[in-house]
Amino acid sequence: xxxxxxxxxxxxxxxxxxxxxxxxxxxxxxxxxxxxxxxxxxxx
Amino acid sequence: xxxxxxxxxxxxxxxxxxxxxxxxxxxxxxxxxxxxxxxxxxxxxxxxxxxxxxxxxxxxxxxxxxxxxxxxxxxxxxxxxxxxxxxxxxxxxxxxxxxxxxxxxxxxxxxxxxxxxxxxxxxxxxxxxxxx
Numbered sequence: 147x148x149x150x151x152x153x154x155x156x157x158x159x160x161x162x163x164x165x166x167x168x169x170x171x172x173x174x175x176x177x178x179x180x181x182x183x184x185x186x187x188x189x190x
Numbered sequence: 191x192x193x194x195x196x197x198x199x200x201x202x203x204x205x206x207x208x209x210x211x212x213x214x215x216x217x218x219x220x221x222x223x224x225x226x227x228x229x230x231x232x233x234x235x236x237x238x239x240x241x242x243x244x245x246x247x248x249x250x251x252x253x254x255x256x257x258x259x260x261x262x263x264x265x266x267x268x269x270x271x272x273x274x275x276x277x278x279x280x281x282x283x284x285x286x287x288x289x290x291x292x293x294x295x296x297x298x299x300x301x302x303x304x305x306x307x308x309x310x311x312x313x314x315x316x317x318x319x320x321x322x
Contacts, residue, residue, distance in 0.1 A: 148274045148289050149259025156282040157257040161211070161247045164219035169209075169247055171254065172282030178207040180285075180310035181278045182198075182302065184191065185260045185271035186212045187293055 191296070192226055192233075195244065197303035199237055205310040208244045211254060212271050219246040277305045277315070285309045 150156070156172045163169055175181050191210070198206060212219070227242040255261050255271045262272040273293050277286035286305040288297040305315045 148272070148287065150257075150276070150284060150287070152284050152287050154284045156276075156278055156284060157254065159254040159257060161249050161254060162216070164216040164223070164246045164248060166216065169245075172278075174207075174209070175278050175280050175282045178205065178310070179280055179312075180206045180306045181209060181280075182194070182206055182275065182306050183209045183211065183278055184273070184275040185255060185258070186191075186210055186273060187262075187265075187270045 191244065192230060193299040194302050195230065195239065195242070196234065196237065197299045198243060199239060201303055202306055202310070203243070206306045210244055210246045211249050212246070213250055213252055213255065213269065214248060215250060216248050219248060222246065275302065277302070277309050279309050286315045 156175065159171045161169050161171070195208070198208065223242055223244065223246060227240060230237065230239045230242065249255050249271070252261050252269045252271070258274070260272045260274045262270050273290035273296065275288040275290070275297050276284050279285050286309065288302070290296060308315045
């Protein structure tokens, strides 16, 4: 069961996208009114 | 996710961004994106999905994956992300979540699109939407 659930604030972190561009959480959520974010193993 | 991208193209473009996170290195993410883009172009050539509207992020140490509690430590390949889908508002608050039972268990594209639409419009996601 995921610890992060409805009503929680998304944690802070910095990751790179596949082009090497840094993505800052939670600041990236300001890029759109809503974000669909999925965790995946690979090859969905 | 491809089915959801079709919903995105019809109803959500400009309102919703799509992010995908895994432990895979960037090279694998690029291969994946090239493949799903090609599949979409063959499947629905009338829909212009170039660039494919999903931004893939690499979390090789599972730092954010663990911070969200979505890690699967027991996989034969090592630590990977469990399949979980969130809809998050612009302030970073989680508004909707779907915790999958397996990699093949993903939320209905329509239910996910409805939830994303509601969040983008500043409405609460109705409890009737399938979410778990």
